[in-house]
Amino acid sequence: MNDMHDAEGLQADPPRRWFPHPVLSALLVIVWLMLQNGFSLAHLVLGIFLGWGIPCLTASFWPSRPHVRSYRKALSYALLVIGDIIVANVVVARLILFSRPADLHTCWVSVPLDLHTPEAITLFAGTITMTPGTVSADLSADGRSLLVHCLNAPDPAQAVTDMKTRYEARIKEIFE
Amino acid sequence: MNALLEVLVSALIVIGGVFLLVGSWGMLRLPELMSRLHAPTKATTLGVGSVLLGSIIWFARVDGVPSIHELLITLFLFLSAPITAHFLAKAYMHVHVDAETRLPRPGEHGWSTYDAAPGKGDEQVGEG
Numbered sequence: 001m002n003d004m005h006d007a008e009g010l011q012a013d014p015p016r017r018w019f020p021h022p023v024l025s026a027l028l029v030i031v032w033l034m035l036q037n038g039f040s041l042a043h044l045v046l047g048i049f050l051g052w053g054i055p056c057l058t059a060s061f062w063p064s065r066p067h068v069r070s071y072r073k074a075l076s077y078a079l080l081v082i083g084d085i086i087v088a089n090v091v092v093a094r095l096i097l098f099s100r101p102a103d104l105h106t107c108w109v110s111v112p113l114d115l116h117t118p119e120a121i122t123l124f125a126g127t128i129t130m131t132p133g134t135v136s137a138d139l140s141a142d143g144r145s146l147l148v149h150c151l152n153a154p155d156p157a158q159a160v161t162d163m164k165t166r167y168e169a170r171i172k173e174i175f176e
Numbered sequence: 177m178n179a180l181l182e183v184l185v186s187a188l189i190v191i192g193g194v195f196l197l198v199g200s201w202g203m204l205r206l207p208e209l210m211s212r213l214h215a216p217t218k219a220t221t222l223g224v225g226s227v228l229l230g231s232i233i234w235f236a237r238v239d240g241v242p243s244i245h246e247l248l249i250t251l252f253l254f255l256s257a258p259i260t261a262h263f264l265a266k267a268y269m270h271v272h273v274d275a276e277t278r279l280p281r282p283g284e285h286g287w288s289t290y291d292a293a294p295g296k297g298d299e300q301v302g303e304g
Contacts, residue, residue, distance in 0.1 A: 031251070034244045089195060089222030092214055096202035106211055110280040126258035130221065135213050136258075137265035141291040145282035149265065151214045 018052070020059040023068075025051040066119035066175060074174050081127055081167075088132040095133070095152055105154045108137075111146040111163055120175040121146070127167050134163065181237055188230035195223030209268050217261045224253060 019025055032047035033039060068074060095104065111128075115121050125136040125146060133151040140147070153159040202215030228246040236242040269275060269289040279287065285294050 031248065034248055037243065037245055085218075086222060088218045092202070092218040093195060093198045096198055096205060096215060101205065101207045101211070104206075104211065108279050110282045112283075125262065129217055129258035129261045130254070132218075133214060135210070135217060135261050135265060137210075137262070138269060138287045138289050140282035141285040141288045141293050142283070143288075143293075147279060147282070147287055149210045149213070151211055 019055065021055045021062070021065065024055050027051075028054055064118070066117060068174060069176075070174060073170070077170050077174060080170070081130065084131045084166075088130070091132050092151065099152075104152045105150075107150050107153055107156050109148050109150060109153070109156045109160050110140075111148055111160050113144055113146055114164075114168060115172060115176065117175055120171050123175075124168055124171050127171075128163060131167075134159070178237075181233065185230045185234050188226050188233070192223045192226035192230065195226065196220055199223060210265065213261055213264055217257050221253065221257060225250060 028051040029044075029047040032050055033043060036043045113121060113124075115124060121139070121143070125139075128134045128136040128146070128148055133153070135149045135151075136146055137149055138147040139145070148160075148163070150156065150159050199215045199218075199220035203212050206212045206215060228249055232242060232246045266289060269287070273290070285291055
């Protein structure tokens, strides 16, 4: 419902039509300049052209505009995830090296979602894949649960609670 | 000072190499596809990250200006790794249709790989 409303707003409102995702546009310009490993006016102009053109061309695939409530919380979330990725690497490396495959408690769990916007759910699924021993595999047909594969979870219910409290609660504060 | 820097860069490259090797070893060692998927998505991100950090430090010393291409490699890797893993998991679910019986039910409706979204039940249900 919300998406439909946003898509209509996109057609009606000229600034939103020409710049459907201003943050994405700015990010594309910055990434383009970083790719050149230096600054020149020509690259800036080309970067601005790309930053305008790519969001316009892809706007129909991404009709809604995510509402980030707190960039400070988003930054602290990014740092938390980077820290967890380092821990995840060590944990998974240790499982690979020192445990017999038969001893691993692999299991599928269904994580019920409190998140509603597609961007928040995507971020949550991506975080799950990058962090300790979990890979997100699928979304339920009604979009209210996430299918997650655990490499080693002796207690599946506890694993679900961990994911929800550590990541989902924080993402909810950022987006919703 | 330079010797110390070289030791640091060498250590980062060796640590990176070890994690990449463990990630590849995990692909061989773990029993089935979904478990194997954990090895390249995790054990290798730190490996690549550590080599890139070594590269940043080294080129900051040699050229005098820090190179930012490495940060972009990290960014692209973090963007692509979860999405590739998701595609592989989806492909696994399509190939092993019988897996549905082993999966937990998400509630009233099934998983989107096998079941249509509610309200669109009359349309094509895919290969599930």
